[in-house]
Amino acid sequence: MNLENEAVAFDTSYAAGCAEKSGVDIFACYQCEKCTNGCPLAFAMDVMPHAIIRMMQAGLMDEVEDAVTPWVCASCETCVTRCPNNIDVPRLMDFLKQEAIKKDIEPKVPEVAAFHKTFMDNIRLFGRVQETALMGAYQLKGIRQAADLISAPVIENVKLGLKMVAKGRMSLIPKFAKGKSRIKKLF
Amino acid sequence: MDLTYYPGCSLEATARDYDESIRAVCEALGIRLHELIDWTCCGATSAHVTSDRLSVLLPASNLPAAEKAGYDVLAPCPLCFNRLKRAQKPVGSNVLVTDLNSLLSRNEVLASIKSAKKADLSGIKAVCYYGCMANRPPKALESGDCENPVGMDRVAEACGVTVIDWSYKTDCCGASFAVSRPDIMTTLVRKLYDRALEAGAGCILVSCQMCQANLDMYQDRMNRDLGTCYDIPIIYISEIAGMALGLEKPEGWFKRHLTDPMNFLRSKGVIKAA
Secondary structure: OOHHHOOOOOOOHHHHHHHHHHOOOHHHOOOOOHHHHHOOOHHHOOOOHHHHHHHHHOOOHHHHHOOOHHHHOOOOOHHHHHOOOOOOHHHHHHHHHHHHHHOOOOOOOHHHHHHHHHHHHHHHHHOOOOHHHHHHHHHHHOOOOHHHHHOHHHHHHHHHHHHHHHOOOOOOOOOOOOOHHHHHOOO | OEEEEOOOHHHHOOOHHHHHHHHHHHHHOOOEEEEOOOOOOOOHHHHHHHOHHHHHHHHHOOHHHHHHHOOEEEOOOHHHHHHHHHHHHHHOOOOOEEOHHHHHOOHHHHHHHHHHOOOOOOOOEEEEEOOOOOOOOHHHHOOOOOOOOOHHHHHHHHOOOEEOOOOOOOOOOOHHHOOOOHHHHHHHHHHHHHHHHHOOOOEEEEOOHHHHHHHHHOHHHHHHHHOOOOOOOEEEHHHHHHHHOOOOOHHHHHOOOOOOOHHHHHHOOOOOOO
């Protein structure tokens, strides 16, 4: 297909819907690629940040939903800081993750989704994050069978955890924050 | 000076050294910290990734008590600082929230560090590493120098440290992936180590406990798995200030570091040989 001589019609309804729900002006992007060039996580992405926005503008929802990119965005805010059009790319990446969770799409990096879920459960339970309980709960999420308990990464993390306890950087006894009841209703 | 103090969750646990050094330095400088009553978690990264609502409401639920206390708020954890600050506009809160570098680099605080300085730290050659969250995005955080922040550099210089300039002050260390995707984190951290060493630094100064943990904790593992030989002390700016002020506690704080800075500090004549 010779695209040069063909008019390509963009279906903008997907981007318009995402722009409205996320509050991010997707159509303001003119592909200068500053976001991608400054992105420290670009090496771990399958689609570059500027290309995600272009794909959204073009209505390529399936391709966007299939990308690893939003799941490895670290929210370091470098892109939005440098974008000449003030496009909040990290906010867009959050939006894409939230939509995937809402639509029950299998997260492209399940470890990241599992970590955030465990973190939020921890806040709801204790009011303040209890790092020992957080790490323990996260490790247990990955356990599918008894043999996983003695897998190399789990043993490695348990050893590191014990070192942290010995150094006084972790406590084995979780504390419940007094303000817990105040924020419990927010969930 | 009186300040409301919002330590944040990790300063109660993995970053007790950060918390204790901040409290000790503030006390020595005549800054009275009043811990915010019944504070709760700001939600950090996980809240804004998973819920717009909670990303505002979790930090915002701490603001009424801070307003009532009437002092400026010190939030030394850059994640807490970032989330508290960004929650203010949606809920109409006007209390001033500050990060540690902004507080310590105020002219009057720098002056009192200089006049109270007891130890000679000039043997320490260091780069200052700021991370992402205290300066970005600049509009929401009212940060004037997001590409090349200088607050920590000024504090370290006032403490007598030989500060080396470098270009990686705000490059992400990938701390949020330390647990879920250590492979990603390792790539980012190695770049920071290599650039710091290349610049001639003997240690990296930090003001974020996520950066500290991320840069401090995994050096052994990396050396074993990658055949490297990193042994780079990752020191809080508050620990540096504590040493400069001649406080007795720094050795207790350093015991918590996984990459032990004691040999480095002894070799630089900052801490006396045992």
